[in-house]
């Protein structure tokens with residue numbers, strides 16, 4: 774996750790109107806918001822794309838996950854992730870703190886339940902940018918959620934992107950590529966697939982899905 778991104782930090786639950794939201798003014802609605810999940814292999818460009826989608830769409834916010842991964846140099850605690858240790862993470866998990874959680878390439882990741890559920894009840898759309906195992910858990914728990922799989926044009930291109938990003942040592946890159954191969958096989962369980970070949974096109978496709986889902990008559 775690039776550290777320069779300006780994700781919203783976790784808001785104070787007591788004062789939801791004070792929370793900073795990415796993009797233009799939040800679109801408050803009287804009906805619950807949608808829960809979107811953007812999933813796909815590490816390095817495919819999920820964060821780059823969602824940053825642009827949030828800036829363009831308005832009314833949609835991104836959850837900040839908890840992780841045991843080591844903080845990267847330019848990442849901010851509470852903005853990019855809430856960084857914690859394994860013991861605290863396991864405790865939070867036992868206390869039902871997460872909607873979903875997964876172990877990915879040796880680290881734990883989880884999505885805070887209260888924050889997400891409260892935003893949805895306020896009428897905001899929420900997007901989770903998470904790996905495939907977690908996305909499948911969300912699908913089971915929230916049958917109304919909308920799951921988008923972001924795919925690389927080719928596996929060679931994904932490898933190139935992971936190496937160019939240079940945020941991980943070689944053994945971790947190898948682990949993430951291996952995981953990517955498995956994740957690509959699971960893409961059929963999601964609702965939409967967007968191929969990130971041309972970034973503008975991929976952003977437009979994700980935006981189209983968000984807009985279409987807002988117009989959909991729900992059962």
Ligand code: 5GP
Nearest residue numbers: 774815838875877882883884902903904907
């Ligand atoms: P990274 O370590 O590169 O920031 O993230 C590794 C993978 O974990 C990425 O695919 C990222 O989308 C995913 N991830 C980030 N937060 C969460 C989370 O809360 N839950 C799950 N299941 N995956 C997450």
